[in-house]
Amino acid sequence: MIVYLNGKAYEAKPEETVLQLALRNGIYIPHLCYHEKTGKAAKCRACVVEVEGIPGLKTSCNLPVRDGMVVSSKSEKVLQAQRMVVDLALSSGQHDCLSCEQNGNCELQDAAYYLGIERPSFQLYDNDYEVDDSSEFIRVDRSRCISCGRCVEACNKTVVNEVINFGNRGFDTKIVFDNDLPMGTSTCVQCGECMQICPVGCIIDKRSIGSGRNWEFEKVETVCPYCGVGCRLEVHVDRKNGKIIRVNGVEDSPTNNGMLCVKGRFGFDFVNSEERLTTPLIKENGKFREAEWDEAIALVASKFSEIKKEFGSDAIAGLASAKVTNEENFAFQKFIRREVGTNNVDHCARL
């Protein structure tokens, strides 16, 4: 299937939309509410394009491709409309980039940059929202919200926590938690899905505020150490001091589809903790001393053997961890059953 976009022919997939086709081919069309995961909302109206044979403008995020379709995303008519639409979104809140955490990682900023908007033409915001700092890990600054609806969709449809919704209507529309409670006292479980999917600086990671610009960090992919699900993480690391700044879920991961739980996303403070064990310790005369792995393992093995000899195998029990993989747990119970010789083996998730 061939679709002509800005005068050039592209091979299109039958199921995709014009916006998806464009993005796949590296052509930017401004879009604020569309996200692969939350789908086509057609709310922001920034992605309008012109289609030959169809009067008016069409939003490309929900426009299915058709064979032979002729689309323009760069005609003056289109750009003029896009400019006004993005201008209105910019005018709606306090979108000051200077000290915004999302500077350089903001989809509204991208759209304004693309369309050459220096500053909003109108001043609609009258500053009556207080920043919601009630939650442990997440800050909500509604003055930067563009009501794109991604967080609402994500909270209700993706992670199904059903905490966020829109309240009020018209210009007064705002995101609310439960009965318009502060996020920290609501039923929110702090999974942070809304934060990851927010296109602007409205819902942000509270603990990384002020720690640096987004582009300064190295993004390292890894697997979450907490449980056996094996969610893929994108860890933002500040190489200058070797610190983890924040953690995101990897959007195209088949295990977690970008989602994380509160532990995986926010529970990384142990990494740089001074109390973290980095080497085995052996207690002698009531005091711990550092030891080598070989020495420590040999000591444990000999103690186990002693116990087994004196009291029998059933005097020993093994308790496995949810933080390791199924394969590791399998090996562990094999060890307890075969080497130690007891069925006293259980798993922490059952406790």
Add this chain to the structure above:
Amino acid sequence: MYEKIFEKYSPDKENLIYILHDIQDSDPQNYVSEDAVQKVSEFLRIPISHIYGVLTFYTMYSTKPRGKNVIRLCESPPCFLKGSEKILMQLCEILNVKVGETTEDGFFTVELCACLGICGNAPAMMINEDVYGDLTDEKLIKIINDIKRRA
């Protein structure tokens, strides 16, 4: 206290609008309380955030306590043409409140609303379930006094 209302409806989301109307109408302060939202959420098995979103979307509902009598003055163009602004000023003056506020005695709340569909008798207003048209300053005073007297 909401059981009587819940009995009338099957626990389906489509009945939410009805249930909220009933709860509000049965409340002496003409609003839907947080407690009520919680109970409706349990009855219909839908999230609190959904109910709150619906409550604040429609203008007939209130999440804050209101007066015994809710006055809703039409602010649509036909009534505006016939002087609804002046009526509003007069109304606020008589009751000594601003739009959206409740009188100190908790007797009246003044709100604005969209077209009531009696534009032939503009300017118009609704007090609770009753509609009043062809409002003039004198008529307004009389209506307010009548309601006060009846109480």
Add this chain to the structure above:
Amino acid sequence: MKFYRSHVLIAIDDNSLKAGVKKIESLLRAKLDKNNLSEEINVLETGGLGYFGTGVSMTVYPEQITYANLKEEDINDIVEEHFLKGRVVSRLVLNSTITKKYNFNYKNRVVLENSGIIDPENIEEYIGVGGYEAWEKVLTQMKPSEVVDEVKASGLRGRGGAGFPAGVKWSFTAPIEAKQKYVVVNADEGEPGTFKDRLIMEGDPHKLLEGIMIAAYAVGATKSYIYIRGEYKLCIHRLEVAIKQANEYGILGKNIFSSGFDHEIEIKIGAGAYVCGEETALIESMEGNRGTPRYKPPFPGVEGAWHKPTVVNNVETIANVPAIIKNGADWYNTIGVEGCRGTKVYTMMGDLKLPGLCETEMGTSLRTIIDEYGGGMKDGKQFKAALVGGAAGVFLPNEMLDVKMDFNSLKEYSAVLGSGAILVMNEDVDIVDILWSIIRFFRHESCGKCNPCSNGNPVLYKLIDKIRKGKGKEADLDMMIKVSEVMNKTSFCALGQSPYMPIKSAIDNFRDDFLKRMK
């Protein structure tokens, strides 16, 4: 049937109830009783008579004398003079020019033919004037596809504003194989200045029910909903009564007239949101959600309420259906103009002698409606502008008064028929004020779903408010047009697309009013 010498029809609607009609009615009955006239004079309640400012009014048949603005003390005179002595109490008779117009007005009526004549809370009266004949005809003589074809052939266009052919709409849904289909009547009449649906429902609820059943039969729906504004208390009551009666008479329910067709009608009430007049927002609201519009396609006809095929029609559209079926599409095609058949109910208000409503053929000129039905300008003032089609309408100046009122002719003037609301303004009115009020309305009613509408309307309001306060510049006018034009092109639903029309027409036709504020 009992024979009465005279019938007295008392109009019961919100206005007359306010004016104490119930008290007056009971006085009248008591007085008739006292004079042993209650066996001769039949007192009946009916819907509003279709005009305003008449307080308590009643019409005496067969003389067809309408008394208006009745007070309790007038009842004595009416009974003693009129009913005992046969002398009309002229001091109480409604202005004869008005009644003349009023009777003339009835000749053209299709949807309001019974309003003000029958008791809307009595199904037998509706049956007595030929009601439910079309329903019977459909059930006993017509196939569903024939009903669709008949409505298609009639050229009936939707009366909600967009003017989409009703038969064509039905033909999308009728052939779909589905376990459940719905007919939804849009009675969320919120367009400022519109109250035609209210009067149809108050005056002749059974006509609406009959239309619904025919539509349901045509598309194969076994359940229908009437989505009605929460504010329309009397309508809700009358429809409830009507549905109950229709069920009792076996006109509605299971296996109607042994045809094997089942149908059930339920009333859904709104809670105050103009945007719910948009069909997909209405469906969202019916399902118990925030009333924000859904993306189309899929259109409701294919996937509507609870994802089932759903036909959504306006009250007035549906109320046309029984007459079309009863008299045939050919008859309907004799009314109105090419491409726009039938009558239209207009609500007229503003600086007119006789604000109220009228029903007249499509294609009647705006001048005729204002001068003849509306009685012309009040207090000898000059006409300045008419806002046609509600808040989402267009300001028409004097030069455009001869425009024919139908979907196609109005389009030539970039105007719309909309809901049929006509707000007439005299020379003293400043268009800036009216436009300010319109934009304030849109700002208030924007649902907040899409960015251009929820942020564009506040921008427009800021600009017009600045102009109204005398702080505007001419460039602000251009900016208003520019912003509203983009809103028109990019907004999700008709609400955000609408402000452009009143703004553009107001600035184009009445620019001086704006410039005056800038001096």
